[in-house]
Amino acid sequence: MSAQPGAGPVIETVGLRRTFKGRGGTVEAVAGVDLSVAAGDIFGFLGPNGAGKTTTLRILATLLPPTAGTACVAGFDVAREAREVRTRIGYVAQSGGSYRESTGREELVIQGRLFGMSKADAGVRAVEILEALDLAEAADRTCATYSGGMRRRLNIGIGMVHRPALLFLDEPTTGLDPQARARLWEEIRKLRETGTTVFLTTHYLEEADALCDRLAIIDHSRIVAEGSPTELKHEISGDVLTIGVNGHGDEVVKLLAAQPFVREAGMEDGLVRLFVDRGEEAVPAVLRLLDAKGLAPSTMNLHRPSLDDVFLKKTGRSLRESAA
Amino acid sequence: MRVFRDTWLIFERSLVLSLRNPVWVIMGILQPILYLLLFGPLLTNIAKMPGFPPGGAFNVFVPGLLVMTALFGSAFVGFGLCDELREGVVERMTVTPMSRVAMLVGRSMRDVVLLLAQGLILVLLAVPFGLEINLGGVAVAFLMLALIGIMMSPVSYTLALVLKSEDSLAPVVNGISLPLLLLSGVMLPMSLAPDWLQTVAKFNPLYHAVAAIRALFNASFGDGEIVLGVVLLIVLAVATIAIGARSFSRAAA
Numbered sequence A: 001m002s003a004q005p006g007a008g009p010v011i012e013t014v015g016l017r018r019t020f021k022g023r024g025g026t027v028e029a030v031a032g033v034d035l036s037v038a039a040g041d042i043f044g045f046l047g048p049n050g051a052g053k054t055t056t057l058r059i060l061a062t063l064l065p066p067t068a069g070t071a072c073v074a075g076f077d078v079a080r081e082a083r084e085v086r087t088r089i090g091y092v093a094q095s096g097g098s099y100r101e102s103t104g105r106e107e108l109v110i111q112g113r114l115f116g117m118s119k120a121d122a123g124v125r126a127v128e129i130l131e132a133l134d135l136a137e138a139a140d141r142t143c144a145t146y147s148g149g150m151r152r153r154l155n156i157g158i159g160m161v162h163r164p165a166l167l168f169l170d171e172p173t174t175g176l177d178p179q180a181r182a183r184l185w186e187e188i189r190k191l192r193e194t195g196t197t198v199f200l201t202t203h204y205l206e207e208a209d210a211l212c213d214r215l216a217i218i219d220h221s222r223i224v225a226e227g228s229p230t231e232l233k234h235e236i237s238g239d240v241l242t243i244g245v246n247g248h249g250d251e252v253v254k255l256l257a258a259q260p261f262v263r264e265a266g267m268e269d270g271l272v273r274l275f276v277d278r279g280e281e282a283v284p285a286v287l288r289l290l291d292a293k294g295l296a297p298s299t300m301n302l303h304r305p306s307l308d309d310v311f312l313k314k315t316g317r318s319l320r321e322s323a324a
Numbered sequence B: 001m002r003v004f005r006d007t008w009l010i011f012e013r014s015l016v017l018s019l020r021n022p023v024w025v026i027m028g029i030l031q032p033i034l035y036l037l038l039f040g041p042l043l044t045n046i047a048k049m050p051g052f053p054p055g056g057a058f059n060v061f062v063p064g065l066l067v068m069t070a071l072f073g074s075a076f077v078g079f080g081l082c083d084e085l086r087e088g089v090v091e092r093m094t095v096t097p098m099s100r101v102a103m104l105v106g107r108s109m110r111d112v113v114l115l116l117a118q119g120l121i122l123v124l125l126a127v128p129f130g131l132e133i134n135l136g137g138v139a140v141a142f143l144m145l146a147l148i149g150i151m152m153s154p155v156s157y158t159l160a161l162v163l164k165s166e167d168s169l170a171p172v173v174n175g176i177s178l179p180l181l182l183l184s185g186v187m188l189p190m191s192l193a194p195d196w197l198q199t200v201a202k203f204n205p206l207y208h209a210v211a212a213i214r215a216l217f218n219a220s221f222g223d224g225e226i227v228l229g230v231v232l233l234i235v236l237a238v239a240t241i242a243i244g245a246r247s248f249s250r251a252a253a
């Protein structure tokens, strides 16, 4: 079951919508999402809490029927041909998946067998996964005795047992320590080498930047940007200048926003953030202006736009702040 | 066939899990044993009353206990499913191509195996008290117990899938199983009841199951209740399995 690169998108959604009716009224969790994911890509779905990432993923994994719109996964319609889709995907939910009273090995083996593997094959595969995810020592202990990170790793392993051509991971690295996270990134990159398409959600910008071939940013149930991390960063031409201002933020923003060389100015995390065309010329100009007003900056930092800057520009908020 | 293989896989998994933590299994057998020891002796005198059905006191009482064991052994199985739902196990399996019928029937089979084991222990313990048995009758009686399990456990699983938590499931399951139990003549034969109560009881499938199993233990194979009980249970079991399998295929949404 390996994906065929160039055979058209593995995931394609058109006008995908999902509303939930509750006591507090109707929530529109996904409001018209159009996505196209190419075979073999690591595709990142980046967005703050409540943006609609999990809901979209659950629709794509056949767990939730869309209210409107269509979604094709691996060439099949998720609503009408759910079974076909299910044989071709792996899905790791944001939380849960393994049973407290089962052992890690048992869970991996039964999952493999439910996908049609023989007992022997599933056993061999379980050992492979246990070793790759650093769980070999805990293989025959019940999941109740696992630490949070171990349990998370097992749940991810369960989704990969049957070597799906398309793997959905909902916030795979949340709750993992840096070492385990690096190890998982490694595993995900290995999947790319085998031609597996990976669709993952995250709110870690570094993760999206380091791991993903392509990204979609979702905010308030809508896609606000899409492209490769480099493309997205290039969309913001010029440089980003952040300035520490000792509480004079509003004044400084007002002053600098009026300058012709400043494209955009705003406050984030107590720092003034400027989008400028040419950073090396902006720094002395800003210094002169602030000096004239007696507003000496405490810090200044010039850098190329990061994904966080992209996010800020597209949504008006910093993901670092909203994720904290 | 995929459905048979999947059913077996789920059966195996569920059985291993039940035996790993056998509190429920042990409770399930303890309860009828307590009835046997602490309630059974009362019956020896009541058995002399007019209107008491034929057979010794224990041939009337033990079939009732068996039905009670089968009922409790299957009506409360949804509790374990609530646990699996909460842990995301059901959702995870929903995203596999496995058969939805197997998700239900694999678990129900486990429930049946356990309740038959409990029933067997009960019968063996009751023989020294004066229970008279015949192999053919006991075999058919156990088939009926299995049918009760196959009928009731999908009800419990369906309720668990809808209600999702033990806290909401408990009162509903109690609310269903208690009247079923009281109106089946498990404790005392319904022949001692006033007419209106007997009429109401006739609408309870378990009433017929109890009557049939009593006839079977007494080797009264000509009793019409036997055929009636078996047919009723089969029809109901088919219906509840259909409903239960449907609930599993909708579970995740």
Ligand SMILES: Nc1ncnc2c1ncn2[C@@H]1O[C@H](COP(=O)(O)OP(=O)(O)OP(=O)(O)O)[C@@H](O)[C@H]1O
Pocket (backbone or CB within 6 Å): A020, A021, A022, A027, A028, A029, A047, A048, A049, A050, A051, A052, A053, A054, A055, A056, A094, A203
């Ligand atoms: N079953 C549900 N019933 C009602 N509302 C729901 C349901 N599932 C999701 N929502 C709502 O839909 C919106 C999107 O939720 P979703 O879980 O998709 O967000 P998310 O992007 O995955 O967030 P997070 O980063 O916190 O996981 C939220 O407002 C949430 O409250």
Ligand SMILES: [Mg+2]
Pocket (backbone or CB within 6 Å): A053, A054, A055, A094, A170
């Ligand atoms: Mg989520």
